[in-house]
Amino acid sequence: MLERHHLMILRAVKQEGSLTAAATQLCLTQPALTHAMRKLEQRLGTAIWNKEGRQLRLTQAGEYLLQTAERLLPQFEHAEDVVRQFAEGLRGTLRVGMECHPCYQWLLKVVSPYLKQWPDVDVDVRQKFQFGGIGALFGHEIDLLVTPDPLFRSGLHFEPVFDYEQVLVVADTHKLAAQSQVEPEQLAGETLITYPVEPERLDIFNRFLTPAGQSPRRHKQIETTDIMLQMVAAGRGVAALPRWLVVEYQNRLPIQPLRLGGKGVHKQIFLGSRVADSDVDYLNAFVNLARNPATNDGC
Amino acid sequence: MLERHHLMILRAVKQEGSLTAAATQLCLTQPALTHAMRKLEQRLGTAIWNKEGRQLRLTQAGEYLLQTAERLLPQFEHAEDVVRQFAEGLRGTLRVGMECHPCYQWLLKVVSPYLKQWPDVDVDVRQKFQFGGIGALFGHEIDLLVTPDPLFRSGLHFEPVFDYEQVLVVADTHKLAAQSQVEPEQLAGETLITYPVEPERLDIFNRFLTPAGQSPRRHKQIETTDIMLQMVAAGRGVAALPRWLVVEYQNRLPIQPLRLGGKGVHKQIFLGSRVADSDVDYLNAFVNLARNPATNDGC
DNA sequence: TTAAAGATGCTCGAACGCCATCACCTGATG
């Protein structure tokens, strides 16, 4: 069978001009090359080269194999190089899963400097998982999970990366806008806009309304943060979002953040990873960057 | 070192889904594959796959190598296929050398059906040789030589492929046009047009004029047959060409062929080849086709 | 519990590389 080995001999003979010199290049002896090529010739059923005087002349088959060698050998060498980069953790694809809708804006601030530091790492962000974010981690759909709900379980590692306060957003013109905080019963007559997620997983329900036995008059679900805040600004409802996100949008939209209850609802975002990956440099680098973002804006 | 062998294992495992099945496909045993890949992993310094439950999950390095395998292995297989065709004489490049200017028209008639019969053979026609046609054959510049001057010498084989008569061509209006033959002394006052070749190698000189001690009034050299015959038709000179060629041009130009002397000058064209190539099918096929052309028009 | 997957360690044999030598060509040298 035609092997990489044979292609290397062909290329070396081409480069060096003789079998003996090629053998030196390959750290072998001339008989080794002669034997190898002779065996190949027998298997292929054709001569690779003919001896003419003291030099070798390639047959047409030999010419063709040489072309093949010049094309394939660099690909072998490049593949070994790339794999070495994988081995050293210098290259890879980082698939980040998101289980926290408003975190997308925060993630962008981490990804951007990260891509500069790790030019050979591709970052891929995914938001839909067949068996949830944890399942996606276990199933190797993703390598990192951005989530507010850590699950401390063997095989996984969760690291808090930033704290934020969940607040209620209302339009400037809303009757609650003058208050600095809001109580559960004040939402009884409101339309609540949330991301399309089961209510049990929304903080506004399980840490604010449900404990007080309250619920909003209506519950609307909207995918994107932009549209959601447009609706709020237009007085079509209220929403619950991180304070830093609301502050950012206040430049552009007439909206106000209100503390949820007397103490506010405080949350942590975690980055989850498989412990099996704990020695992958480019992955740890992402977690570190997320914990101490270069463009830390205090949120 | 990364070998074809390893790539084949990767591809087989991908196809079959397990090491054991892959081993069957490759006519090996499961431990053989395990050992081979383990060794590769040690050399590369990274895992190719991890065992998860009873199935293997490729690492990123493994994924990359698999991609490499799917790209490179078909190229190996194709190369072996092509070389097998070379071995069986089904494929090659046939470089034909020409030492006989008017033979080009004849050659086209042979090449055209040949290319249909041998779709995987490329034909290349060359007309300039540093050390002459014979030298080009010996030096592997060409594989076949079309020549009127065979040189029977060890290592070469010449085969007569067609006979023709060399005739003088004159314009219809030429004073000699009425004759059916011409004598050497009748050219003393004429302008003779020939291809740009040394006169000693031109039949009109060495088999007609020189033996009679004659020479033309002027001698012009022109490269192409077309222009040469245009000149003749215009009464600007006479030329010596194969009869069949003149007959062909008579449809388009007012020209006449005249026998050279009482018996005419009869020539043979030979195809020369290296005896070392005597078992190359596509080369023999060309010689056979040349000897019995499909479109044999009696010349 | 069982069947099936991969991992492991040992053994054996084929193949691969090296050494010594041969055969051949080429160019220098008398």
Place this chain on the structure above:
DNA sequence: CATCAGGTGATGGCGTTCGAGCATCTTTAA
């Protein structure tokens, strides 16, 4: 012109190495 020396690839024998197989173990999933 004959000879010789240096360098090429070819060849055959030998030793080592590497690789494949066998038997067995571990783990997983049905």
